[in-house]
Amino acid sequence: MTNKKIPDIIIGRLPLYLRALERMTTEGAIVTSSKELGEWVGISAAQIRKDISQFGEFGKQGTGYNIDFLSKKLREIMNIDRVWDVAIIGAGDIGHGLARYQGFLDRGFRVALAFDIDPEKIGTKIGDVVVEDISKMVVSINDADVKIAMIAVPADNAQDVAEKLVKAGVKAILNYATIIINVPEDVRVQYIDPATHLQWMTYYL
Amino acid sequence: MTNKKIPDIIIGRLPLYLRALERMTTEGAIVTSSKELGEWVGISAAQIRKDISQFGEFGKQGTGYNIDFLSKKLREIMNIDRVWDVAIIGAGDIGHGLARYQGFLDRGFRVALAFDIDPEKIGTKIGDVVVEDISKMVVSINDADVKIAMIAVPADNAQDVAEKLVKAGVKAILNYATIIINVPEDVRVQYIDPATHLQWMTYYL
DNA sequence: TAGATTGTTAATCGATTAACAATC
DNA sequence: TAGATTGTTAATCGATTAACAATC
Known part of the structure; x- marks a missing residue:
């Protein structure tokens, strides 16, 4: 029940x-x-x-x-009997990998937006989306009613990005930056950090 | 104790x-x-x-x-009062991101080897290492005595790669491919799959 | 000495497993 | 009907929390 x-x-x-x-x-x-x-x-x-x-x-x-x-x-x-739009923040290697990741669509997710701060990257296409200027992030995410975001920026900028995402109405964050971010209680955060995963295994080696 | x-x-x-x-x-x-x-x-x-x-x-x-x-x-x-050499299998976006990831060195890991099957990628440099032909993987990993590997190849090839890694003496695998791999009991596997992490959060949305 | 905080024991809480009646 | 497997209850197991003596 x-x-x-x-x-x-x-x-x-x-x-x-x-x-x-x-x-x-x-x-x-x-x-x-x-x-x-x-x-x-x-x-x-x-x-x-x-x-x-x-x-x-x-x-x-x-x-x-x-x-x-x-x-x-x-x-x-699990609420995935629909397709969730997700935003990628940061168009570096990780952002690229995520944008081109084939496993999202048939599992309930679609990359709808991508952002970066680097003028050279803004306007380029990664996966199926065009990279937008990060200064437009809050408005764009809000307009598109996107509730899920993946942070793929350097650790130093992650907290700042997270706060903007919260402001934009994002309720679930997948964080690839190696840093703990602070968000309100009603926002879920998951961390993906290869070094932590590796450390979990070295104990047994 | x-x-x-x-x-x-x-x-x-x-x-x-x-x-x-x-x-x-x-x-x-x-x-x-x-x-x-x-x-x-x-x-x-x-x-x-x-x-x-x-x-x-x-x-x-x-x-x-x-x-x-x-x-x-x-x-x-945790056995990280030393530096562990790690190998990256697959030099696509994820492999690139891992090779250039800055968080390894100061947390006990060094990317020592990288492999790919694509002739165009073999010989190129990602991060600090030169991509080798995957056909040389077992010998190279064995020679270098590397015990940790990260799989960043398509799901279809992951099991095959995993078996070769086991043969090469690898004891810890971080798997980015979206598939469960079978390895002997004494080999540890960790999975990193963005879609699974996202699904874990959508329940609460 | 008085205050703070550890390491540890006992109590509580929650999760897993075993067992089995219900039933397809 | 006989065999298989669910859904659920009770028993077990393990992890977390509370409490406190020891001691810096």
Whole structure:
């Protein structure tokens, strides 16, 4: 039942489930079980069932889960049964990589805007969008009603950019800058930092 | 005490602590407390103390923690009190961004090797390294005794690359390809996938 | 000494697993 | 019907928090 608060840790597993289901679809499967799905994502069958049952009864006893149906439901739950426009701030290597990343469109996202401060980059095209002057960012994002942004600027400018994004109405930020940014409570931030990920593994080497 | 198994969840927080401590250092601080550090990283003071005490007694009652000393200890624990050579597989946008990423060197990593399959890219320089032919990857990585690699190739080739990396002796893989790769148990894999991170946030929008 | 803060124990909280009735 | 698998409850496990003696 969706009226009680679902723990973050469960929400964090839903994209994994969906990705595995999508993979199964491409391999031609129609139904799966909590056992099989669990093996794909490395999580116990009991936990898969428990997680999914937080949102409704999507399976059938004796049969398992219809993959298309469960995928659809997961997309609804995660709010990706639509396409979200996203903005990229910073048109360097990372910004370029993101703009040209092929994995967004079929997973609910479209790069709609890109910004940079460098006059040489403004006006050039990355992916399908033209890089705009960062001074127009707040207005453009506001006008386009974009709620999701990815920060790919140097660490020194990240906090400043974040504050402008908040002003523009952005509610979710994916931050590639190696710095913790401060934003209001109702704005979500995720960090992607290769060095931190590597450090997490060196402990075990 | 280091003889009992430390939970993964604690290991995962150590890089956050270290990053905050490094930031404090640049701001000129000498000592900190579990309370202050906790506020920086958004974790309770009790938990900070508990985590740190898993590895030894690094603080002083009444005073707190010496930032330099604690940083040094954390680096030792995480095995980054040395520089790890890393290899980049794939010299596209993401590979380029990684090769030129400034945050590696002062955090324990050096990009030592890069590979691509495209003849046009082989021989060119990205960051400080020359892109080698991917067919030489296993031998080169083996010779250089590199244990850490970052996969930045298309999803279709990721599993194949991963298997070659394992053959070359790599024990830690940071995977930017949008696909789950299968490797032996003693090889660690971390995934970086912007779409998955975004999906994690759209639930709350 | 008085105040502050650690390291650690015990209490609480939450998440995972095991088990099984319901049922396809 | 017999076999399989869900959804859910109870039991277990592990992580977080609260509290406080030790001590700088």
